[in-house]
Amino acid sequence: MKRKLFLIAFTIMLSASLLGFNQVSYADQASTPKHIEQKDGSTYYEYWKVYKKKSISRVGGKWHLGVTAWGAGTVKLSKKISVANKVTGTVNVSYSKLTAALGYDVTKTNSTTASFSTYAKTGQKVGIYWKPVYSRWKVTQRKYIHSDHSTIPVDKYAKCYPRKYHHLSYKPKILN
Numbered sequence: 378m379k380r381k382l383f384l385i386a387f388t389i390m391l392s393a394s395l396l397g398f399n400q401v402s403y404a405d406q407a408s409t410p411k412h413i414e415q416k417d418g419s420t421y422y423e424y425w426k427v428y429k430k431k432s433i434s435r436v437g438g439k440w441h442l443g444v445t446a447w448g449a450g451t452v453k454l455s456k457k458i459s460v461a462n463k464v465t466g467t468v469n470v471s472y473s474k475l476t477a478a479l480g481y482d483v484t485k486t487n488s489t490t491a492s493f494s495t496y497a498k499t500g501q502k503v504g505i506y507w508k509p510v511y512s513r514w515k516v517t518q519r520k521y522i523h524s525d526h527s528t529i530p531v532d533k534y535a536k537c538y539p540r541k542y543h544h545l546s547y548k549p550k551i552l553n
Contacts, residue, residue, distance in 0.1 A: 428519035448497030466537035511540035
């Protein structure tokens with residue numbers, strides 16, 4: 378009997394949640410659950426968790442011109458740069474939970490030195506370009522509802538695509 382009453386009460390609460398009554402949005406709070414005391418004294422809240430994660434590819438960022446020089450001789454690039462890890466898509470979990478799930482700081486900015494050299498013939502103008510290369514992940518987040526002592530997964534998902542800085546790529550280019 379108690380189980381049947383609980384299931385009825387939970388169905389009503391779930392329906393009310395899906396219809397927008399007593400619904401709490403955590404987009405601004407990065408999925409920090411907010412406890413809501415219901416009229417019957419029960420506690421209800423919603424939150425998001427990392428559901429799946431998968432490393433999917435390596436992708437390059439935009440090309441940047443590092444240095445230009447006229448030949449003849451060696452053209453060298455040596456420049457300190459900063460490259461930030463990135464996240465695109467919808468992020469409903471906190472960045473700290475995303476960082477913990479992936480095992481690296483998704484908000485980190487990496488300092489490195491772009492270093493490359495090439496040869497230019499007499500009369501050639503050569504540019505050395507660099508770009509960051511990232512390891513790209515696909516992270517699926519899932520919404521959960523907690524009511525008193527039960528946690529129920531909801532059939533609502535969000536995807537984000539974190540990118541972790543991996544290395545720099547270079548290309549020399551004749552500019553004249």
